[in-house]
Amino acid sequence: xxxxxxxxxxxxxxxxxxxxxxxxxxxxxxxxxxxxxxxxxxxxxxxxxxxxxxxxxxxxxxxxxxxxxxxxxxxxxxxxxxxxxxxxxxxxxxxxxxxxxxxxxxxxxxxxxxxxxxxxxxxxxxxxxxxxxxxxxxxxxxxxxxxxxxxxxxxxxxxxxxxxxxxxxxxxxxxxxxxxxxxxxxxxxxxxxxxxxxxxxxxxxxxxxxxxxxxxxxxxxxxxxxxxxxxxxxxxxxxxxxxxxxxxxxxxxxxxxxxxxxxxxxxxxxxxxxxxxxxxxxxxxxxxxxxxxxxxxxxxxxxxxxxxxxxxxxxxxxxxxxxxxxxxxxxxxxxxxxxxxxxxxxxxxxxxxxxxxxxxxxxxxxxxxxxxxxxxxxxxxxxxxxxxxxxxxxxxxxxxxxxxxxx
Numbered sequence: 415x416x417x418x419x420x421x422x423x424x425x426x427x428x429x430x431x432x433x434x435x436x437x438x439x440x441x442x443x444x445x446x447x448x449x450x451x452x453x454x455x456x457x458x459x460x461x462x463x464x465x466x467x468x469x470x471x472x473x474x475x476x477x478x479x480x481x482x483x484x485x486x487x488x489x490x491x492x493x494x495x496x497x498x499x500x501x502x503x504x505x506x507x508x509x510x511x512x513x514x515x516x517x518x519x520x521x522x523x524x525x526x527x528x529x530x531x532x533x534x535x536x537x538x539x540x541x542x543x544x545x546x547x548x549x550x551x552x553x554x555x556x557x558x559x560x561x562x563x564x565x566x567x568x569x570x571x572x573x574x575x576x577x578x579x580x581x582x583x584x585x586x587x588x589x590x591x592x593x594x595x596x597x598x599x600x601x602x603x604x605x606x607x608x609x610x611x612x613x614x615x616x617x618x619x620x621x622x623x624x625x626x627x628x629x630x631x632x633x634x635x636x637x638x639x640x641x642x643x644x645x646x647x648x649x650x651x652x653x654x655x656x657x658x659x660x661x662x663x664x665x666x667x668x669x670x671x672x673x674x675x676x677x678x679x680x681x682x683x684x685x686x687x688x689x690x691x692x693x694x695x696x697x698x699x700x701x702x703x704x705x706x707x708x709x710x711x712x713x714x715x716x717x718x719x720x721x722x723x724x725x726x727x728x729x730x731x732x733x734x735x736x737x738x739x740x741x742x743x744x745x746x747x748x749x750x751x752x753x754x755x756x757x758x759x760x761x762x763x764x765x766x767x768x769x770x771x772x773x774x775x776x777x778x779x780x781x782x783x784x785x786x787x788x789x790x791x792x793x794x795x796x797x798x799x800x801x802x803x804x805x806x807x808x809x810x811x812x813x814x815x816x817x818x819x820x821x
Contacts, residue, residue: 420690420697422803423725423761429687430701430726431741433708434733439590445578448570450631451588452735457564460582463556467518469494471549474531474538475510475522478546487537494519509538518550525549557581567738569631589736594627595658596620597637597650599666599675600714605639618789619664619719623712626723630731632660642666647678654707655682659734661707662727663700665714675711676700684709692803694760695786696722715786721763721798724817745800745815751779754801754808762801765791766816778816795819 421429440454469475475494480486488509494500499517500510509526510519518525523546532539557563563581568574570588578586603617604610617639624634635658640650647666654661666675676689679702686702689711695718700711710727712719725744733740751769764780771777778799781791797816808814 418690420692420760421688423691423693426688426691426699426701427726427729427741430710430730431733433687433703434730435706438734438736440587441590442585442587444585445575445583448575448578448586448588449572451570451586451591452631452737453564453566453568453570454587454589454736455566456562457578457581457583457586458562459557459559462554462559463580464551464553466499467553468496468551469512469514469516469518469525469549470551471525471527472513473525473527473529473549475500475504475512475519476524476526476540476544477504477506477522478524478544480507481526481540481543484540484543487539490533490536490538492519523547523550567736569735569737589734591631591633592659592731592734593635593657594632594660594662594731595635595637595654596623596627596662596664597654598639598664599642599647600639601642603639603665619712619714619716622716622720623662623664623723623727626720626728627662627731630728631735632731642674644674644678644681647674648682651678651682651704655704658707660730661704661709662723663709663711664719666711679704679709679711691722692760693722693725694762696725696763697760699726701726713786716789717765717786717792720792724798724819725763744817746818747775748778748797748799748814748816749775750799750808750810750812750814751777752810754780756807757801757803757805759803761803762799763817764799764801765795766797766799767794768796768816768818775813776816778814
């Protein structure tokens with residue numbers, strides 16, 4: 415495998431997604447704790463909504479035929495409010511005061527809105543005719559009992575939570591969140607707030623990857639920082655095997671004398687899938703399996719780790735969460751804001767600003783400097799401009815593809 419050429423980005427992503435264990439573990443959670451979770455089974459309504467025909471306006475429940483010849487006076491015989499319907503029925507030239515959301519009384523076939531009525535001494539005088547069926551929400555207009563409204567693979571947001579509640583669910587079966595162990599490596603790294611040696615830097619990658627994990631639906635587990643020593647790596651890998659579904663390593667994935675992640679994993683029995691990808695930044699990416707645990711080794715440079723996390727880790731976690739459409743294209747079209755030279759054999763991901771336009775596509779302008787160690791530019795970027803391998807030179811105003819940075 416070492417002599418094989420690097421995989422393309424689509425090839426690498428396809429190989430990662432082809433190795434998702436099935437079926438995924440399922441757990442039941444309270445509906446109020448389901449935000450961001452992925453539904454594991456189809457959800458069918460337990461009730462009909464609304465359970466009866468209800469008024470869509472404040473006004474008077476009437477018979478349309480009584481309003482065919484005006485003027486006419488209707489006797490008010492009662493009231494219908496939300497939660498307290500009128501128990502009788504409406505006869506000829508009778509009416510019931512009704513409010514929005516209240517049940518429509520028997521015998522009524524339309525609603526006269528209050529603005530079009532004159533009321534005096536217990537009688538209502540319609541000021542205009544109303545067609546049958548106006549301002550009435552029919553029984554089951556939203557949904558009917560037994561109707562499947564939320565399919566397995568749906569990711570719960572506010573609107574889906576509201577729908578599930580209206581369907582009369584207090585808890586739902588969701589795919590268990592994948593547990594993601596995050597292990598930074600390198601003698602040069604120290605935790606934020608710790609004493610920093612003259613040759614050391616503050617570890618930041620773990621925080622970015624944990625944020626990606628959370629946003630994608632996973633549960634991040636901080637495994638700390640491992641020294642550049644084989645025994646230290648083996649010890650942390652063993653801890654990950656006991657707790658994680660996925661192990662994400664940061665750094666140490668290249669071929670230098672101090673890049674020990676791949677040898678440490680191999681020594682523990684990792685089945686290697688690939689470890690080089692034709693992309694920039696992020697060429698040294700490891701993927702494999704150590705027993706049931708999925709391995710994703712990301713580069714040590716902060717931007718390279720983040721980009722590889724966006725391109726590979728996020729789809730992996732969405733697949734582990736049960737998303738049926740996780741292989742979809744993450745990118746969208748935009749207009750290039752500056753000229754770019756031709757590309758080599760690696761797929762580029764350029765940090766860029768994004769300017770929205772009143773009409774048409776947004777304009778994406780890559781930063782002049784794209785060094786993979788510069789976090790300030792990553793924080794300022796709103797998107798990544800994708801440059802395909804061997805892309806021809808591009809001019810400002812040309813179409814391009816981008817991935818928005820919404821994390």
